[in-house]
């Protein structure tokens with residue numbers, strides 16, 4: 001949370017309004033054996049994308065993070081935003097190295113995240129609806 005909020009903390013921040021950031025873990029004894037530094041990097045990449053997607057953040061923008069188990073007992077981590085979303089053609093390319101739609105983007109965040117999730121024997125997917133928002137999910 002400290003990492004996620006850090007870009008909003010000074011008056012010079014380009015983000016004048018903080019998005020609401022929430023998180024939930026259900027059941028609360030979920031454990032995942034992982035490299036915490038690498039996994040933190042993945043979360044930073046994904047949350048950064050959500051924040052960047054908001055552009056000029058509106059009062060009602062939110063990012064919600066959750067950890068739960070699917071019916072098979074596998075751990076699922078999700079990060080959901082209510083940004084502008086993406087069309088299907090864009091979603092298909094977002095994990096491709098160097099794919100970016102941003103003027104100053106490098107297109108590395110999600111391809112690197114996918115590598116990190118893969119070395120943890122996980123899978124990362126993205127579900128997005130234009131005008132509604134985006135959810136990135138990781139399953140282990």
Ligand SMILES: Nc1ncnc2c1ncn2[C@@H]1O[C@H](COP(=O)(O)OP(=O)(O)OP(=O)(O)O)[C@@H](O)[C@H]1O
Pocket residue numbers: 045049050053081083084085086090094099100101102104105106107108109110111134
């Ligand atoms: N939450 C999101 N909402 C809307 N578009 C997104 C979202 N996440 C990713 N994208 C799209 O996917 C593209 C690739 O994302 P990725 O993080 O790999 O690269 P980047 O953000 O452009 O650059 P970098 O992360 O290297 O600074 C983005 O340019 C953007 O078009």
Ligand SMILES: [Mg+2]
Pocket residue numbers: 045048049108109110
């Ligand atoms: Mg990015």
